Amino acid sequence: MKKIIIAVLLFVVAFITYVIFSVVIVYKRQPKISAEYISSFDPDDFFSDQVSCDRACVIEDNMQALIERLRMIERASERIILSTFDFRADNSGKKVLAALYNAANKGVEVKILIDGYCEMIHMKNNPYFMALSTLDNVEIKIYNPINILKPWKSMGRLHDKYLIIDNELYLLGGRNTNDNFLGENGHKNYDRDVLVYNTRPDTRDSSIYELYNYFDKIWNMKECRYFHDKASKGKKKKVFKAVEELKNIYLETMQKYPFLTEEFDYTAVTYKVNKISFLTNPVHIKAKEPTLFYSLISLMKKAKEEVKIHTPYIICNEMMYEALKEVCKGKANVTLMTNSPANNDNPFGASDYMLHKGKILDTGINIYEYEGGISYHGKSITIDHNISIIGSFNMDLRSVYLSTEIMLVADSTDLNKQLKNYMNYYEEASVRVIDLERVEMPEGLKRQEFTDKKEILVKIIKLFNRFRYLM
Template identity: 65%
Template structure:
């Protein structure tokens, strides 16, 4: 009995150690620094000249998978993939197979995945071992889960981009598995932008900013090699996985033979005046709100209109006040997010139910998407020329805890393309007039909670005091 008491005491003490380590480390949310404020210039995000970059938006999940496979196939020297979540499901294996083939062609492959995802999906997984055992492949894990260091636990890698050579990249909100890529099984709606550099040997392109950013993260001491043990490649299940990836690659080439054909990205991309990168600090501790501050400054420069699409809205007083600063200038601001029942994130749904009135008090028009499939796109349009696309959600985790990347695109064509996509979702959204009135367009059906989800949200709402971690 005494031994049992000691064991229970140790377990409770350890849980308390983890909990207090997280609370003490992340409860205080940093202010934006004077150094960042003094380094931010609005004019850096606009240009009257035509850039060497061209761009187009990728809205469809199947198209998003195909373009990634095409880019990997066209690569000649180097491939970089940074992603929050990477799984060995159908589309995940498609990407792994393409990367494996590229590595066999002699290309340098670097893959960076967040530690939480790696803990759940990659450790012990034969498909990731199969790729990692090739000499010219490096897979690193950002901030691996370590319960002995809870003060580092909430800093997560939330970037999602693919870079090929010095010529092209895709950046947006899509993770690397079936929910976001391909056309199999459950899915989320999401969005990427493809950027093509017409002058790959010139340093004018935004691709070089993204490459520099990647290596800034890659070289952190908190980024650890996923596998550097050759013997794991000799395991039977890894050998079998390697052969399966080769077969998947052959099957995809048979299915999409155009992947082997020359392709001119100028045919599907538009001219842009400028593309600029926004990013948060890359360390694993609580971060100053660099991306959010930058977005608000850009919104405050609007002449007429700002449209925000975000899967979740979890704000503190600083964020509410910042949004209010945009609306109070006379700028029309609208925010579309998932309705609570349509939201794939129960934490986001729970907090939105509790705090929707505070969002309304900012003066922004609020629309709730009711399309039946969770909307994961993170994008902003400002007037008729600025479009912003990337990984950043309007929540406290994206503002203070995670690495985030957004590209700011000065282009009327991209702005027009993005607004057309916005419109297709907004047609399935209800307008929240005030806390008591909702305008439901003809043909739009309000989504309903399942009993299971209703119970889950009710439980989560009891812990809303931990919303600074959401």
């Protein structure tokens, strides 16, 4: 018996070593930007003197973000596309599932793309997702499902978040589909979406078609597999109960928010846009060429007056530090707001910032630390008075090299003004970093403090900072 226990322990240790070694080796190499991409990228392509058929606005409030998703799904008549990193069957998630189930029952084609990590943690054998997936006109695919026997594939994750309705509307940003980001329940995070309305759906002029093409590119990858799509799953008792619950949730939601079924004037709530473009990473599951980061830096270097960067966390390598230095050498005043370590709900981001804060300051960037008490997840950049950039990309090594990411770039003075107003609101609850020891505190603002548990966790993570390229 003793020999069996020893053999089992040795196997477990060997397997864990195999997993760690595979991940560390495969993703340690960080590709450089290619000459081909540099020659193909022109910042001037993101500007236009003509007004486009697209209009846009920022969706800032979590409750508004849930309402808008439900309204859009209710409006759909032909097809719905949803791509997200994390989808949960919690309070808000069930409302979205119920709306999608109702739309599919009305004949709307529904396609949902979800990351494999979320499937493993929140979706496997979940009756609510199985209830939706068994409908004839619903397809759910999983990007890069977790396979512990192939750990070298594990770090390539789907981090995009967007919802597309027919050829008319889409919502894109940093919010996952769960209570952390939607509605008024659960552990709250502040994040942001941009809503785009195509005023000429009968033409092919809108940016919505570029987003469709991007979705199809990932959807058709061999690394994406179907989630339970057999009709027989719908006959299980727990799935049948989930269907009835979703139907009741839909009816209750419509009774509580009857305006969701009414006609809505999107022109009245959106702004004129000259041009909308997208910046993305490569979509394969290996370590990626940093095309999106290079593109953002190139656009920021064009600034003449001001660059404002908001990111939940900032984890850089030497390439990124040097790129930020180049931006700061220009004419524009460059500021960056991120969570203070104690306000950050990501212990990896908090620990790395504490260790490398000096290097960030050395780039010449003006740093603000958000102290609002609720973790800030907004991922946005404004450049001068007209360029607004919103999406899923964090200023960290994972977003630069490991995950799929998408950022919307809009040339619009009105949208830029709206976004800056929201960004300024958060900056009012932040401290300006003077140096490693000193900050400038607004009157009445209190600095957040670590809980004992979080402080211990951050200290432990610091010991493994050499593996920061996986964070």
